[in-house]
């Protein structure tokens with residue numbers, strides 16, 4: 133039988149990681165001759181959900197097993213969650229969903245919604261019952277939404293790959309032993325086949341996370357082959373416990389794809405077009421803000437300090453520029469749109485009004501008072517009929533697409549090198565080597 137297994141919410145701030153459980157399950161399930169019909173999937177869901185600690189990731193395992201193996205497979209998976217799932221930690225509400233056969237339309241639809249809405253748990257439970265799936269949750273039932281969404285999001289369209297390598301338990305919490313020079317070299321050789329390895333502008337390694345979790349590094353790329361080659365180019369200063377190649381919706385903008393046509397609301401991805409309504413402001417903390425007037429109303433748009441160069445772009449906007457903003461409304465400041473991407477559609481003319489020049493000596497005139505014309509101090513003359521002159525300034529901005537610095541990219545942010553690289557999945561099971569021996 134075909135079996136789709138969704139896992140969610142096994143991480144907490146104290147470490148643990150849903151993908152690590154998946155990686156351990158790869159070994160255990162291959163050990164009982166379960167057949168993987170796909171790479172394990174990492175599905176990033178709506179990044180604006182308020183109660184999520186980290187990247188809102190869920191995992192799906194897609195298997196072909198003999199019917200009589202169902203109970204033992206289910207037992208292995210639940211056993212692994214109970215061992216590694218941080219049950220009892222705050223914000224960790226592990227859940228698993230088991231679906232026999234391929235996901236029906238209702239499950240695929242809830243997967244789409246989970247990318248761009250806050251899906252109520254009750255909706256997930258209703259679909260689980262209707263589709264005769266089996267669900268297990270520990271703690272609150274919040275994890276059921278992500279687990280079901282992972283089952284339904286089969287990544288048939290655009291997708292990328294990530295090789296994730298894990299640390300030995302005794303090293304978790306210490307500085308990650310990945311040689312920075314080797315990351316730069318690997319990036320030079322494999323980019324754009326791999327991406328988001330290194331932020332040149334901020335001189336920062338991006339493949340290693342910083343928390344206490346067991347992830348040593350993750351290399352993102354366009355194919356399983358290229359992420360594996362890139363991995364072999366790295367110099368390590370600590371042993372690797374295991375590694376797995378995942379298929380993911382990272383860097384695909386799946387959340388904006390799903391949110392197309394949505395109204396602006398709280399805790400969701402937002403795409404909205406309109407006119408810049410005021411001159412952008414920069415705060416002492418380095419954040420940049422402007423307002424946009426749209427058919428749906430007037431909204432504050434924010435580019436926070438970590439977005440780096442995106443703030444400079446914003447500071448060059450002027451009123452009446454036409455833009456499309458892509459962002460999210462995590463709700464910490466009401467309906468403020470936190471920018472993830474900016475498209476400048478067209479630029480307004482930048483006109484400034486200048487005092488006229490003295491017709492006699494050519495020096496700039498000064499105002500002689502409200503509606504009293506202009507005076508020349510050198511010639512000691514007043515010119516009552518002179519008007520201000522309109523000067524068109526050059527713009528320091530071009531129409532086009534603008535993204536934050538690499539270090540500020542969300543998991544779903546599509547880097548510029550991925551435009552026109554989108555691909556359809558061929559549905560074939562993984563053939564080449566995709567996990568550690």
Ligand SMILES: [Zn+2]
Nearest residue numbers: 490493508511
């Ligand atoms: Zn003069």
